Amino acid sequence: MEKTDLIIIGGGAAGLMAGVAAGELGLKALVLERKHKPGRKLLMCGNARCNLTTNISGERMLQMFGEPVGPFLAPSIRAFDPSMLQRWFSANGLKTVVKTGNKVYPHTEQASDVLNLFADQLREKEISLACSSTVQALEKTENGFCVTSGNFVVESRFVLVATGGVSYPKTGSVGDGQEWAKKLGHTLERYRPGLVGFEVEPKVLKGRVGTIYEKVEVEIVSGGKKAAETRGFYEIEKWGVGGTAITDASRFIARNNFKDYELIIKLADGRTEKIRPLRTRPVKEAMVTVGGVALDEIDSQTLESKKCPGLYFAGEVLDIDGPTGGYNLQAAFSSARLAVASIGKRCGKGGFQSLEKAPKRWKRK
Ligand SMILES: Cc1cc2nc3c(=O)[nH]c(=O)nc-3n(C[C@H](O)[C@H](O)[C@H](O)COP(=O)(O)OP(=O)(O)OC[C@H]3O[C@@H](n4cnc5c(N)ncnc54)[C@H](O)[C@@H]3O)c2cc1C
Secondary structure, X not given: OEEEEEEEEOOXXXXXXXXXXXXXXXXXXXXXXXXXXOOHHHHHHHHHOOOOEEOOOHHHHXXXXXXXXXXHHHHHXXXXXHHHHHHHHHHOOOOEEEEHHHEEEEOOOOHHHHHHHHHHHHHHOOOEEEOOOOEEEEEEOOOOEEXXXXXXXXXXXXXXXXXXXXXXXXXXXXOHHHHHHHHOOOOEEEXXXXXXXXXXXXXXXXXXXXXXXXXXXXXXXXXXXXXXXXEEEEEEOOOEEEOHHHHHHHHXXXXXXXXXXXXXXXXXXXXXXXXXXXXXXXXXXXXXXXXXXXXXXXXXXXXXXXXXXXXXXXXXXXXXXXXXXXXXXXXXXXXXXXXXXXXXXXXXXXXXXXXXXXXXXXXXX
């Protein structure tokens, strides 16, 4: 049986970043991915342009995540904030560019370049990535963990679960990590769709299907009181309403478990619409999953489980989600790096090379 320091389960945003981070620290690590290619969801991000983060301070970003996600993510984001993320990509050969709304993209505006960077870095740092390797079981052993896939069994001292949420299951994230977590004693927070549109009465659509309104403000009203406000696009779809102002509202509603609510939509020309949505679109259509492994059972300083020592989590498998604008990738990347830094310490490795003084390319071996 093969043995390694760290097995990373999932080759999405969090798992790929974790693999590269493990390489930066000189850990012996293996990334296992169920699909025949990694990063299926990453390739879809930002309409295939990949909105990597938002160009604001880490502290502002934490406020925008809100409770309970912001406080939980604080150690992760402070250790690898939006400016460090941009410097990291640049240092690894992919410059970033800031566009409208402070949204940060790779300068080529191609998600495939982000994926290629990760693949190149894994190869350069000699971190193996095994695709078409669906992990079927994760068990605790006396000295670590035993990970079983269809045709091999691997043992490691530490495991990082980065299997994603349950949205867009065709990309490979179907909730396996949450099920293993449950078997290993964790509580799961109920799944709700975050960043999704709403179905509405057909009369709301009024022959407007395909219309996109810009610079719209949406007031979320619950129990007769304004609960929050979002800004962005408002789009009339065949099945209902979407656009960033609406999807951000859906996340707020899911996070606060509102049952009774309405949306007051203020268009740029001064007109106002009041909508009482029938329901949200399903979680499989949401850009992010609200719910997952309960945050109070994970040490936010290290991302290690409080229930199962040696087991770490990063990315959307946890009950973390953010608004549109690159928050979710930032959360995946930052949590992955903090988890690997914590594992590195346990293996007697030093910290990451400072991003302040990073050379244009990381030094090759
Ligand atoms: C259409 C769309 C657009 C988006 N755009 C943006 C954007 O522009 N900016 C942004 O910040 N966020 C965006 N998001 C959200 C963002 O993509 C996710 O939050 C992020 O990808 C989560 O990363 P993750 O690594 O936790 O999970 P994922 O990216 O879902 O990766 C999980 C990986 O684990 C693998 N896996 C699962 N189970 C197993 C198993 N049993 N064995 C082996 N491998 C397994 C999966 O195949 C998958 O590759 C978007 C999401 C969608 C759906």
